[in-house]
Amino acid sequence: MHRFWAVLFSLVPVLGIGLYVLAVVGKGSIGGFSLAGLWLPENANPYTTTIDHLFDLVHIICGVVLGITTSVLAYVIWRYADHAGRKNEAAQYVTHHALLEWIWTVIPGAILVFLGFYQLQVWADNKMNRPMQTIDGNIQAIEPMALVVGKQFGWEVYYPGPDGRLGTSDDLRIENDLTVPVGRPVVLRVEAQDVLHSFAIPGLRVKQDVVPGMTQLVWFQVDKPGTYEILCMELCGWGHYKMRARMKAVAEPLDGIANGSSTEPSSTATPVADEEVKD
Amino acid sequence: MSFLTKYVFSSDHKVIGIQFLISSLIWFLVGGLMAAAMRWQLAWPWSDMPILGSWLFEAEGGQISPEYYTMLLTMHGTVMVFFVVIPILAGAFGNFLIPLMIGADDMAFPRLNMMSYWFMWPAFACLLLSFASPGFGPAAGWTSYPPLAVFEEAAPGSGLAQTLWLTGLTFVGLSSMMGSINYITTIVQMRAPGMTFFRLPMTIWAMLVTAILQAFALPVLTAAVLMQIADRLLGTCFFIPEGALVGDSLVKGGGGQALLWQHLFWFYSHPAVYIMLLPAMGMASDILSSMSRKPLFGYRPMVYSILSIGGLGFIVWGHHMFVSGMQPLVGAAFMLTTILIALPSGIKTFNWLATLWGGRLQLTTGMLFCMGFIAMFVIGGLSGVLMAVAPVTIFIHDTYYIVAHFHYVLFGGTSLIVIGSIYHWYPKMFGRMMSETLGKIHFFTTFVLINCVFFPMHFLGAQGLPRRYADFTHTDSFAHLQPINEFITYSAFALVAVQVFFIVNFFGSMIFGRRAGNNPWNANTLEWVATSPPPHGNFTSPLVVYRGPYEYSVPGRTQDFWMQTDPEDADGHIAH
Numbered sequence: 001m002h003r004f005w006a007v008l009f010s011l012v013p014v015l016g017i018g019l020y021v022l023a024v025v026g027k028g029s030i031g032g033f034s035l036a037g038l039w040l041p042e043n044a045n046p047y048t049t050t051i052d053h054l055f056d057l058v059h060i061i062c063g064v065v066l067g068i069t070t071s072v073l074a075y076v077i078w079r080y081a082d083h084a085g086r087k088n089e090a091a092q093y094v095t096h097h098a099l100l101e102w103i104w105t106v107i108p109g110a111i112l113v114f115l116g117f118y119q120l121q122v123w124a125d126n127k128m129n130r131p132m133q134t135i136d137g138n139i140q141a142i143e144p145m146a147l148v149v150g151k152q153f154g155w156e157v158y159y160p161g162p163d164g165r166l167g168t169s170d171d172l173r174i175e176n177d178l179t180v181p182v183g184r185p186v187v188l189r190v191e192a193q194d195v196l197h198s199f200a201i202p203g204l205r206v207k208q209d210v211v212p213g214m215t216q217l218v219w220f221q222v223d224k225p226g227t228y229e230i231l232c233m234e235l236c237g238w239g240h241y242k243m244r245a246r247m248k249a250v251a252e253p254l255d256g257i258a259n260g261s262s263t264e265p266s267s268t269a270t271p272v273a274d275e276e277v278k279d
Numbered sequence: 280m281s282f283l284t285k286y287v288f289s290s291d292h293k294v295i296g297i298q299f300l301i302s303s304l305i306w307f308l309v310g311g312l313m314a315a316a317m318r319w320q321l322a323w324p325w326s327d328m329p330i331l332g333s334w335l336f337e338a339e340g341g342q343i344s345p346e347y348y349t350m351l352l353t354m355h356g357t358v359m360v361f362f363v364v365i366p367i368l369a370g371a372f373g374n375f376l377i378p379l380m381i382g383a384d385d386m387a388f389p390r391l392n393m394m395s396y397w398f399m400w401p402a403f404a405c406l407l408l409s410f411a412s413p414g415f416g417p418a419a420g421w422t423s424y425p426p427l428a429v430f431e432e433a434a435p436g437s438g439l440a441q442t443l444w445l446t447g448l449t450f451v452g453l454s455s456m457m458g459s460i461n462y463i464t465t466i467v468q469m470r471a472p473g474m475t476f477f478r479l480p481m482t483i484w485a486m487l488v489t490a491i492l493q494a495f496a497l498p499v500l501t502a503a504v505l506m507q508i509a510d511r512l513l514g515t516c517f518f519i520p521e522g523a524l525v526g527d528s529l530v531k532g533g534g535g536q537a538l539l540w541q542h543l544f545w546f547y548s549h550p551a552v553y554i555m556l557l558p559a560m561g562m563a564s565d566i567l568s569s570m571s572r573k574p575l576f577g578y579r580p581m582v583y584s585i586l587s588i589g590g591l592g593f594i595v596w597g598h599h600m601f602v603s604g605m606q607p608l609v610g611a612a613f614m615l616t617t618i619l620i621a622l623p624s625g626i627k628t629f630n631w632l633a634t635l636w637g638g639r640l641q642l643t644t645g646m647l648f649c650m651g652f653i654a655m656f657v658i659g660g661l662s663g664v665l666m667a668v669a670p671v672t673i674f675i676h677d678t679y680y681i682v683a684h685f686h687y688v689l690f691g692g693t694s695l696i697v698i699g700s701i702y703h704w705y706p707k708m709f710g711r712m713m714s715e716t717l718g719k720i721h722f723f724t725t726f727v728l729i730n731c732v733f734f735p736m737h738f739l740g741a742q743g744l745p746r747r748y749a750d751f752t753h754t755d756s757f758a759h760l761q762p763i764n765e766f767i768t769y770s771a772f773a774l775v776a777v778q779v780f781f782i783v784n785f786f787g788s789m790i791f792g793r794r795a796g797n798n799p800w801n802a803n804t805l806e807w808v809a810t811s812p813p814p815h816g817n818f819t820s821p822l823v824v825y826r827g828p829y830e831y832s833v834p835g836r837t838q839d840f841w842m843q844t845d846p847e848d849a850d851g852h853i854a855h
């Protein structure tokens with residue numbers, strides 16, 4: 001019987017790592033279900049390729065630790081379970097082993113400290129150091145190109161009006177539709193008007209909770225033209241699941257909107273959130 | 280003694296422990312059924328639920344509405360955390376084991392102990408009432424973040440139901456507080472002669488640190504809960520900012536900070552994560568050592584790890600708030616402390632493996648559950664390391680990766696140990712053995728199915744699938760994941776169903792189980808000196824403790840165990 005349990009436990013490292021590898025490789029199918037698209041979705045944001053890199057790095061480190069520890073577990077069941085065949089073999093009386101303990105304290109400790117410092121730059125790039133640009137020889141922080149306000153259950157997008165400034169009465173307002181240029185840094189101001197929401201674009205690895213009473217900035221760059229899904233990722237009420245918007249990344253010029261040259265938004269408001277969805 | 284004072288209003292720590300055990304197990308079932316209902320919705324959104332649907336959701340035409348889903352989600356989390364895991368670890372096992380394992384006749388304050396159980400009942404009542412209150416139950420998640428939780432206009436459940444939820448939580452807090460004062464006092468004051476701190480079993484160390492965490496963290500939660508109650512009933516604005524609009528009309532408000540709640544809540548609830556884990560680690564250490572017939576490897580490092588987890592546990596709460604809008608520099612500091620806390624957990628795991636290595640493993644059901652715990656805790660702990668990496672959390676925060684992580688820790692980790700501990704200490708509780716055959720079937724099915732339910736969630740999370748969504752089929756990014764959601768749901772139904780093996784075994788063994796002797800597992804610790812079950816007052820004669828709890832397979836002895844109370848020394852001389 002102990003062999004049975006040993007085999008069962010050996011499935012943990014085998015399947016745990018095996019399924020992970022299958023998902024990362026993303027080829028083939030199981031029972032008609034395609035394995036493609038089970039790992040990180042495509043990332044079009046150069047600011048966050050480092051996030052994907054960290055994601056993979058930590059998974060590899062963790063995978064190694066998982067493999068070692070759970071294999072040891074399966075092995076000890078196989079080797080050290082009590083059964084008729086080893087009646088004369090007593091358990092070893094071992095209470096500690098200083099060298100071993102130092103090894104498995106210092107090595108994991110060093111790896112963890114390394115990880116702690118290694119990631120700081122990525123964090124700073126995405127949450128602290130707003131992108132800069134050079135205008136007339138002066139380096140200055142890029143101003144937000146639009147304001148996105150979360151409310152139950154949708155996103156309102158405001159672009160600067162003819163005066164070129166956000167937060168004035170001539171701003172353009174569009175529901176659930178954001179258009180940004182490809183290929184250069186975009187800064188957005190994000191706010192909430194009623195309860196907490198979270199401005200999230202999985203395809204760009206962007207996420208920022210928006211808090212009523214607070215103003216925050218997010219930044220990213222989209223290198224691939226196309227449509228991206230903006231989701232809400234903080235529980236905001238019963239309609240949380242359907243709170244989403246569309247973001248189009250297009251080549252410049254942004255036909256009329258978002259550069260203050262037009263008073264008529266070219267893309268009309270399309271509230272995606274209410275189509276096909278139960279209310 | 281009448282029936283009422285013996286079994287109901289008893290001040291005997293063992294009866295109180297068993298009361299906590301039974302009521303938590305009932306809530307466990309309720310919470311599990313709620314999870315099954317959620318899984319129904321996630322696999323086949325908006326479809327009629329067979330049989331139960333017309334009865335439960337008559338008003339919605341037999342389907343789960345999005346409001347109802349959000350309420351189920353909130354209740355499932357609340358029930359599992361505050362009504363199952365916390366009370367079953369500290370309330371049930373803490374109560375039952377502490378006096379027995381330290382050689383005391385009861386808790387230091389038996390009446391306070393009884394009150395700590397009976398304060399759970401108003402909490403139960405509040406939760407049931409809040410379930411039944413108009414406009415559905417509370418629906419702001421178990422974390423209850425304002426302003427959603429305080430604006431009645433924003434969510435129907437944020438009215439009366441939320442007030443009842445908060446009141447219920449206050450009672451749970453009072454109950455835990457009474458318990459923790461009692462545990463600390465008992466462990467410090469009532470140890471049998473010879474039971475020095477470094478002869479305490481790991482279970483007791485873990486319970487002590489847990490009780491200290493409770494005592495220092497709970498007041499903060501209680502204060503936060505009272506502040507939220509004041510915001511809703513007295514018109515204060517601790518958590519309500521100026522100028523909030525709900526549905527385009529201005530709601531009452533002014534001057535408050537929504538993030539303040541998150542800080543206060545997690546200042547309690549992160550330590551609470553360890554309140555939900557440390558006792559399980561302690562009990563696992565004791566079961567693993569006695570069932571390997573081998574001393575616990577590195578007893579002192581194990582103690583120091585628990586102490587450092589307890590200490591660090593107070594300065595990592597911000598890792599729940601990396602993308603909340605908290606100053607990113609503060610986030611960076613929390614990230615470093617969080618990374619550090621992984622180390623003591625790792626050390627504990629390595630020590631457990633070293634304990635097993637070279638032993639004579641007795642593969643009892645309790646032992647299998649402990650080994651299952653190690654495997655699951657490794658997975659949950661390692662995904663925790665990933666989340667401590669703040670930039671990665673930008674992507675996986677509030678996705679199914681998180682759901683996978685905390686279920687691996689809470690279900691795969693803590694709950695497996697809870698079940699394993701029931702198998703292990705059942706003979707002491709009820710004087711009879713549980714069926715090993717049923718137990719092993721239960722272990723096998725549960726272990727396999729837990730992984731079928733929760734492992735695929737890592738892949739959902741890696742895709743960015745958001746948690747707390749009632750339906751994914753309408754999104755562009757996630758509709759293709761629906762087959763996985765269906766697979767998880769089938770597995771979840773099976774997982775709930777196989778608990779029948781446990782229920783039958785638990786109640787059946789009370790009647791049909793083989794009678795247990797005092798020490799059915801040949802273990803060293805003091806509870807096995809008492810009769811099974813122990814009488815009121817526990818021990819028939821005074822105890823003296825001569826050694827630590829893990830002297831198994833000591834060379835030169837004929838027996839492979841050496842009870843802590845055994846006066847005989849290694850040469851067979853009786854100590855005086």
Ligand code: HEM
Nearest residue numbers: 311314317352356359364420421422689690746747748771
């Ligand atoms: C029968 C097994 C279980 C299943 C199928 C299950 C399933 C789920 C699901 C589907 C969610 C909600 C995911 C979402 O929509 O975001 C959830 C949330 C949660 N579960 Fe479980 N669960 C189970 C057991 C447990 C156990 C044993 C615990 C703790 C001991 C637990 C603690 C939680 C918590 C704390 C939440 C978060 C609630 C919130 O987001 O407010 N669950 N679970």
Ligand SMILES: [Cu+2]
Nearest residue numbers: 232234236240
């Ligand atoms: Cu939302």
Ligand SMILES: [Cu+2]
Nearest residue numbers: 549552596599
């Ligand atoms: Cu935490």
